[in-house]
Amino acid sequence: MPAPPAVSIKDLRIALPPGGERPFAVDNVSFDLNPGEIVCVVGESGSGKSMCAHALMGLLPDSVTTESGTISFEGKNLLSLDENGWRDLRGRRIAMVFQEPMTALNPLLRIGDQMMEVFEAHGLLTSRERRRKAIELAREVGLPEPERIVRAYPHQLSGGQRQRAMIAMALALEPAILVADEPTTALDVTTQAQILKLIRDLQRNRNMAVMFITHDFGVVADIADRVVVLRHGQVVEQGRSEQVLGHPEHPYTKALLAAVPSMDPPPRAPLTGRSKAVDVIGIDKTYVTSNGWFQRERRVRAAYDVSFSILQGETVGLVGESGSGKSSVARLVMQLLEADRGTIRLGDIDLTALHGQALRQQRRRIQMIFQDPFASLNPRRKVGQIISDGPIAHGADAKQARARAGELLGMVGLDAGAMERYPHEFSGGQRQRIGIARALALDPQVIVADEAVSALDVSVQAQVLKLLEDLKARLGLSMLFITHDLRVAAQICDRIAVMQRGIIVELKATAALFAAPEHQYTRELLAAVPGQHRPISRSA
Amino acid sequence: MRQFARQMLRNPSGLIGLIIVVMAILVAVVGPLIFPNSPWRMVQRPFLPPFTLSAVPLGTDALGRDVFAGIIHGARVSLLVGLVSTLAALAVGVPLGAIAGYFGGRVDDALMRFTEFFQTIPSFALAIVLVAILQPSIYSIVAAIAIVSWPPVARLVRGEVLSLRTREYVQAAIVTGQTNRWIIWHEILPNALSPVIVLASLMIATAILLESSLSFLGLGDPNLISWGYMVGAGRTVIRQAWWITVFPGLAILLSVLGLNLVGEGLNDALNPRLARQGR
Numbered sequence: 001m002p003a004p005p006a007v008s009i010k011d012l013r014i015a016l017p018p019g020g021e022r023p024f025a026v027d028n029v030s031f032d033l034n035p036g037e038i039v040c041v042v043g044e045s046g047s048g049k050s051m052c053a054h055a056l057m058g059l060l061p062d063s064v065t066t067e068s069g070t071i072s073f074e075g076k077n078l079l080s081l082d083e084n085g086w087r088d089l090r091g092r093r094i095a096m097v098f099q100e101p102m103t104a105l106n107p108l109l110r111i112g113d114q115m116m117e118v119f120e121a122h123g124l125l126t127s128r129e130r131r132r133k134a135i136e137l138a139r140e141v142g143l144p145e146p147e148r149i150v151r152a153y154p155h156q157l158s159g160g161q162r163q164r165a166m167i168a169m170a171l172a173l174e175p176a177i178l179v180a181d182e183p184t185t186a187l188d189v190t191t192q193a194q195i196l197k198l199i200r201d202l203q204r205n206r207n208m209a210v211m212f213i214t215h216d217f218g219v220v221a222d223i224a225d226r227v228v229v230l231r232h233g234q235v236v237e238q239g240r241s242e243q244v245l246g247h248p249e250h251p252y253t254k255a256l257l258a259a260v261p262s263m264d265p266p267p268r269a270p271l272t273g274r275s276k277a278v279d280v281i282g283i284d285k286t287y288v289t290s291n292g293w294f295q296r297e298r299r300v301r302a303a304y305d306v307s308f309s310i311l312q313g314e315t316v317g318l319v320g321e322s323g324s325g326k327s328s329v330a331r332l333v334m335q336l337l338e339a340d341r342g343t344i345r346l347g348d349i350d351l352t353a354l355h356g357q358a359l360r361q362q363r364r365r366i367q368m369i370f371q372d373p374f375a376s377l378n379p380r381r382k383v384g385q386i387i388s389d390g391p392i393a394h395g396a397d398a399k400q401a402r403a404r405a406g407e408l409l410g411m412v413g414l415d416a417g418a419m420e421r422y423p424h425e426f427s428g429g430q431r432q433r434i435g436i437a438r439a440l441a442l443d444p445q446v447i448v449a450d451e452a453v454s455a456l457d458v459s460v461q462a463q464v465l466k467l468l469e470d471l472k473a474r475l476g477l478s479m480l481f482i483t484h485d486l487r488v489a490a491q492i493c494d495r496i497a498v499m500q501r502g503i504i505v506e507l508k509a510t511a512a513l514f515a516a517p518e519h520q521y522t523r524e525l526l527a528a529v530p531g532q533h534r535p536i537s538r539s540a
Numbered sequence: 541m542r543q544f545a546r547q548m549l550r551n552p553s554g555l556i557g558l559i560i561v562v563m564a565i566l567v568a569v570v571g572p573l574i575f576p577n578s579p580w581r582m583v584q585r586p587f588l589p590p591f592t593l594s595a596v597p598l599g600t601d602a603l604g605r606d607v608f609a610g611i612i613h614g615a616r617v618s619l620l621v622g623l624v625s626t627l628a629a630l631a632v633g634v635p636l637g638a639i640a641g642y643f644g645g646r647v648d649d650a651l652m653r654f655t656e657f658f659q660t661i662p663s664f665a666l667a668i669v670l671v672a673i674l675q676p677s678i679y680s681i682v683a684a685i686a687i688v689s690w691p692p693v694a695r696l697v698r699g700e701v702l703s704l705r706t707r708e709y710v711q712a713a714i715v716t717g718q719t720n721r722w723i724i725w726h727e728i729l730p731n732a733l734s735p736v737i738v739l740a741s742l743m744i745a746t747a748i749l750l751e752s753s754l755s756f757l758g759l760g761d762p763n764l765i766s767w768g769y770m771v772g773a774g775r776t777v778i779r780q781a782w783w784i785t786v787f788p789g790l791a792i793l794l795s796v797l798g799l800n801l802v803g804e805g806l807n808d809a810l811n812p813r814l815a816r817q818g819r
Contacts, residue, residue: 336711363717376708380730389726390716435712442716 005032006176006209007056012069014051014060014233025051025064027233033177033209038200040212040220040241043230044256044457045428049213052230053181055079056211057096058086073177092122095170099182101162105154111165112138112150118172137168141198160191164198171202178203181213188321189484193528196223215457217260218487218531221245229253245536257536259462261487263529265510268494271311276345277446277478278310278366283332283342285325285502302328304502306342310446315472315479317493317510319486319525325502326482330450333480334368335359346446364394367439371451373431377423383409383434384419390442401441408437412467429460433467440471447472448480453488465492486529490514498522554805560798568619571612579613579765580605590783601770601784602777610770611791617766618795621682621751622744628686630740633693638724638732640694641701652698655691663688667750671759678761681754685747696739700732734810741803745796752792767792 014026026048033039043049054060056071058081071078074093081089090096098104106114115134119125125133131150138146141164154162163183170178180199184192200223203210214220220227224241229252237250248254285303302325310316318326331337333344335351344351346366354362370376377386387408388401396404406416412433423431432452439447449468453461469492472479483489489496490510497507498521506519517523549555577583582604583596590599590607598607640651658666667684674680704710705728713723752768754760760769767788774784 334715336714360717360719363715366715368712368715370708370712372708376712378709378713378727378731381726389713389718393716393718393722438712438716 006035007033007071007073007211009033009052009056010070010072012052012055012071013067014048014055015065015067017063022232024048024067024233026055029069029230029233029235031228031235031238033211035176035209036204036207037225038203038210038212038223039226039228040214040224041228041230042214042217042220042256044215044459046232047230048233049215049230050181051233053096053179053211053213056177056179057090057094059096088122091118091170091175092173093175094177094179095173095175097163097166097170097178097180097183100186101159101166102154104166105162107154110151110153111157115150115165115169115172118169122173124173133172134168137172138165141165141168141171141202142194143168158191159187160194163187163191163195167195167198167202171206174206176209178208178210179213180210182215183212184219185214185216189486189530190321190524190528192219192530193222196530199223216530217245217257217458217536218529221531221536229256248537254537256459259459260531260536261462261465261485261491263487263490263514263532265490265493265514268510270509271314271494274311274313275347276309277312277314277347278333278480279343279345280306280308280329280333281343281345282307283329283339283344285328285332285337285339301325301502303332303339306499306502306504308497308504308507310478310480312445312478313472313476314494315481315492317489317496318480318482318499319484319489319496320499321484321525323501324499326484326499327450328502329499330368330448330480330482334366334448335363361394364390364442365444366446366448367442367444369432369435369439369447369449369452372455373428373435374455376435377431379423381422382419383421383423383426386423386434387419387438387441390438394442405437405441408440409434411440411471412437427460429456429464432456432460432464436464436467436471440475444477446478446480448482450482451484452481454483454485461488468492486525498525551805551808553801554808557798557801557803557805560794561802564615564619564795564798567612568615571615575609575612577606577609579609583609587777587781589781590787598787599781599783601774602781607770607784607787610765611767611788614765614767614770614788615791615795617678617761617764618748618751618768618792621678621685621766622747622799625682625685625689625747625751626740626743628682629690629693629743630736632686633690634697634729634736636690637694637697637699638701638729641698642705642720642724642728644702648698651694655694658688659691664750664753667754668757668759671754676754676759676761678764681751681759681761684754685750688750689743689747693736693739693743696735697732700735701728704728704731734806738803738807738810741799741806745799745803748792748796748799 010030012026012029013024015023016025029052031039041049041052058078066079112131112134115137116130119130119133134150135146138150143149143161143164157165184195187195196219199210212223220241226239227241227244228238229236229244231252237244237248237253244253245257248257283303283306287300287302289298306329308316318329320326328337332339339352346362349362351362384402384405387405391401391404392398406419409416409418414430414433426434453464456464465488471477481489481493493510495507495509496513497504498519500521506513506522513522517526583606584593584600584604586600586602586604588596588600590597596606596608601607636651640648667688670684670687671680710723710727713727751766752771755766755768756772758772760766770788771785774781778785
C-alpha cells in the first residue's frame with residue numbers, strides 16, 4: 001500500500017518484573033498498522049498480544065516497563081507521551097474495544113450517556129448535539145430502535161448489543177486507529193459473526209486502521225488483511241493473511257494452524273448392535289428464583305423434554321450457545337442437579353430413583369471432566385490425593401489407590417512425580433490432564449465432559465482431544481461431550497444434539513448433521529462458524 | 541508455609557504486633573514463676589507512687605498491693621480468657637456456619653434465624669446477664685464471651701462455604717461419591733480457613749476487652765486478678781492515684797493493639813493478591 005502507515009511499532013520491548021518465567025513480555029516486536037487495513041495479532045495465552053494492545057493505548061500496568069523501541073503515530077513517539085498527552089489522544093485518535101462488554105460498560109449509566117461522555121471528556125459539542133450524535137452512532141452500529149436504546153442500561157442489552165454499544169463509543173470521535181482486544185471471545189458464535197461483520201464494514205467505510213487481537217484462527221481467516229503471529233513475546237511470522245494462512249513458513253505457525261479443528265468431520269464407523277450406556281428420557285428442569293415474599297418468582301427453563309441415549313463406546317455431542325441449557329443437562333445426567341421430571345438410566349439402573357448411599361455407590365460408573373482447569377482442582381490437596389480420593393471413598397486400599405494414581409498419570413502423559421505436587425504448579429493443559437486422570441480413577445463406563453477443552457489454547461486443545469479419543473477407544477468408554485464449538489464437536493462426536501433454549505432441536509450423526517442440517521437454528525450455527533471462507537493450511 | 545512466614549515478616553506492623561503478642565504470652569507463662577508472691581498481698585503502704593521504690597516499680601494501690609505484680613499475674617487471666625473463649629466460639633461457629641452454608645435451604649434458614657437471635661441482643665448486655673446468672677467465675681466468663689462472639693464466625697464461615705460449594709472441585713468430589721462430611725472437612729473448610737484465622741486473631745482482642753469490661757463492673761472472677769479488675773478497682777481514686785488504673789489500662793491497650801496488628805498482618809499474608817493490589 002503506497003500510503004504511509006498510520007502507526008509504526010519498532011523494536012518494542014517491554015520488560016516483565018524480575019523473577020517471572022521470562023524477562024520480556026514483548027521482545028523486539030515491530031509491525032505497522034495501515035489505514036484501511038485490519039491487522040490480526042494472533043498468539044496463545046501468554047504470548048504478549050494483549051500487552052502490545054495496551055502499549056498502543058498507553059494502558060500498560062505499573063509492574064512492567066518499556067525498555068526500548070518506538071511507537072510512532074502522526075509524527076510523535078507515543079512511548080514518550082505524558083499522561084495529559086495520552087488523555088488527549090485516547091478516544092479521539094486511538095480507541096479501544098475490550099473483551100468483556102459487561103465489565104467494560106458502567107452498569108449504572110444509560111448507554112447513551114456513556115456514549116455522550118466520550119464527547120464530554122474531550123470538551124466537544126453541546127449537550128443537544130451530543131445526544132443527537134449518540135443516536136446516530138447507535139444507528140450506525142446496528143442497535144435496534146436507536147432513540148429508545150440510548151436510554152437503556154447495560155444489563156437490559158444482550159451481549160452482542162453491549163459489544164455494539166462499546167464499538168459505538170470507540171467510534172464516536174472517528175479515531176484513526178481502533179484497537180480491539182479479543183472483542184468477540186465472550187460472545188456466542190452467531191453474535192460473533194455479526195460483530196466481525198460490523199467491525200469489517202465500519203473499518204471499510206471509515207478507512208480506519210484496526211489492530212485486532214485474537215487467539216482464534218477462524219476469526220483471523222474471516223477478518224484479517226495482515227497477520228502477526230506472536231509467541232513468547234516475539235514475532236515468529238507476519239505477512240498478508242492469504243500468505244500466512246495458506247503458506248505458513250515458520251514451524252510454529254504451521255503447528256498452530258494444524259491444531260485448528262476443521263469443519264469436516266472425519267469418517268466414523270457406524271455403531272450397530274450395541275446396548276445403551278445412558279438413556280435420558282424426557283427430563284425437565286426449571287430454575288425458580290424467588291426474590292422475597294412480595295415479588296413474583298423468576299423462572300428459567302433450562303431443559304424441556306430432553307431425551308437422548310448414548311450407546312456403549314459412543315460419543316454424543318451436546319452443542320448450543322450460552323444459556324441453551326447444555327451445561328444443565330450435563331449436571332442433570334451427573335445427578336448434581338435434580339430433574340423436575342424424567343428418568344436418567346445408567347445401563348439398567350434408574351439414577352433418578354436413587355438417593356444417599358445408594359446413589360454414591362453408583363456414581364463411580366459415570367464421571368465428569370470439568371471446564372475450568374483452574375477451578376476444578378482443590379488448591380490445597382496434592383495431585384496424588386486428588387486422584388486417589390475417589391477410589392479410597394469407594395473402599396480401595398490407600399496404597400493400591402496411590403499406585404493406580406501413578407499409573408493414571410502416566411496414561412494421561414504426566415510423570416508420576418506429579419503426585420507430590422500441588423495443582424498450581426501445573427499449566428492449564430496439564431491440569432486438565434489431571435482432571436481426566438481423576439475421572440478415570442474410578443474406572444467409569446461413561447464420561448461427561450463439560451466444555452473440557454474450551455479454556456485451553458488451540459495446540460493444547462488438540463492434544464487433550466486426542467488424549468480423550470485414545471482413552472475412550474482403549475477403555476471402551478461412552479462419552480457425553482458438551483461444547484459450544486462446532487469445530488471441536490465435528491472432530492470427536494459420533495452424533496450431535498443441538499440445543500436451543502432448553503430443547504434439543506436436532507439430533508443426528510455428525511456427518512449427516514454437517515452435510516444436511518434440517519433445523520433453521522442448526523443452519524445458523526453452522527453458517528456462523530468463523531474461518532470457513534478462506535482456506536487454512538493444515539499440513540504441519 | 542515458608543512463603544507465608546516470609547510475607548508475615550516482611551510486613552513491619554504485623555511484625556511489631558507479633559513481637560508484642562509473643563512478649564505478652566511470655567509474661568503470662570513465665571511471669572508468675574519469677575514473681576511467685578500473690579498479687580493480692582499487701583507489700584507497702586497504700587498509694588505509693590510509681591518509680592519511687594525499686595521493689596514496687598509501678599507503685600501500690602489503695603490497699604498497698606503491688607501494681608506490677610498485678611499486671612504480671614493478670615496477663616495470664618486476660619490472655620487465657622481471650623484464647624479459650626475464642627476457641628469455644630470457633631468450635632460453635634465454624635460447624636454451624638459450614639452446615640448452614642453447605643446444605644442451604646431449610647437447614648440454612650433455621651440455623652441463620654438461630655444465629656440472628658443471638659446477634660440481635662446487644663452482646664455486652666447479654667454477657668453481663670449471663671455472668672450475673674451463672675455467678676462470676678472464670679468458667680462463666682469464658683462461656684459468656686464465647687456465647688456472645690460465635691455469631692460473626694458462623695456468618696463468615698457460611699458465606700465462604702456458600703461460595704466454595706459451587707466450585708468445580710467440590711462438584712468433582714460429589715461426583716466421585718464422597719460423603720458430605722468428607723467434602724466439608726477435606727475440600728471446603730481448608731479453603732475457608734484463612735479469613736477465619738484472621739477473624740480469630742481479632743476476636744481474641746475483643747474477648748480480652750470484654751473480660752476487662754466485665755471485671756471493671758465487678759463481674760470478674762473474685763479469686764483471680766485481671767487487668768480489667770485492676771482498672772475497675774482503681775477508678776474511684778483515679779484523681780489521687782492515676783497509676784493504679786493507667787498501667788493495667790496500658791497493658792490492655794498494648795495486647796489488644798498487638799493482636800489487631802497480627803490480625804492485619806495475617807490478612808495480608810493469607811490474601812497476598814488483595815494485599816498487593818492495596819499498595
